Amino acid sequence: MFYNTINCMVELDLLSHQSQLRTKQSNGQTYIWDEIRRKWLRLTPEEMVRQLILQFLMESGYSPRLIQVEKKVLYHGLDRRFDIVAYEKELIPFLLIECKSPKVQLNQATFDQIAQYNMSLTVPFLWVSNGKQNFCCQMDYENRSYQFLDHIPVPG
Numbered sequence: 001m002f003y004n005t006i007n008c009m010v011e012l013d014l015l016s017h018q019s020q021l022r023t024k025q026s027n028g029q030t031y032i033w034d035e036i037r038r039k040w041l042r043l044t045p046e047e048m049v050r051q052l053i054l055q056f057l058m059e060s061g062y063s064p065r066l067i068q069v070e071k072k073v074l075y076h077g078l079d080r081r082f083d084i085v086a087y088e089k090e091l092i093p094f095l096l097i098e099c100k101s102p103k104v105q106l107n108q109a110t111f112d113q114i115a116q117y118n119m120s121l122t123v124p125f126l127w128v129s130n131g132k133q134n135f136c137c138q139m140d141y142e143n144r145s146y147q148f149l150d151h152i153p154v155p156g
Contacts, residue, residue: 010127010134010152014052015102021051036069045101049131050083053097061154062086073120082117088155095153096123100130111135125153 022033023043031040032051035058041047050069058064066087072079084097098114100106106128114126118139126146127136136153137146 010136010150012056012134012152013132014049014056014129014134015131017052017055018048020055021048034069036064036067045103046099049102049129050099052131053084053099053127053129056152057084057086060152063089066091073117075116075120080117082114082121085121085123086155093121093123094155095125095127096121097127097129100128102131104130106130106133106135125149127152 024031024033024040026040030043032043032047033039034041034051034054036054054067054069057067066089068085068087070081070083071085072081074080082096083099084095085093086095086097088094096114096118098110098117100110104110110128111126114128118126122139122141124139125136126139127134129135134152136149136151138149138153139146
């Protein structure tokens, strides 16, 4: 299922834009500025990917006011935390994003994780990224399937 999508990967080298991120050093730690949450966060590989995606979204025309980062969703009675969700102007969830460290290989388990989060949101588009690999798909709820895309969609 997921492994047959290698030709459906979105061509997007997020890691080449690391120098554009705002960072600072404090007490021997590196911090990165989160434009959405308006605060400094400890820099981890996954956080770097999350911030690169946020930067990409805003440069692509997504409104910062219509993006949520690390919010809880309830799944089978358990609290889960998605990485990013972007909304349309009508506050309808549009794009759900799962971020991984560049060292993490994206696989079926990664895609299953975002699909589980999506069960409570029913977002039309899903994106999984480790900064090097990017897979985005459009959900077809009526036919219980999805189609991989070669681009990241922007709400109309």
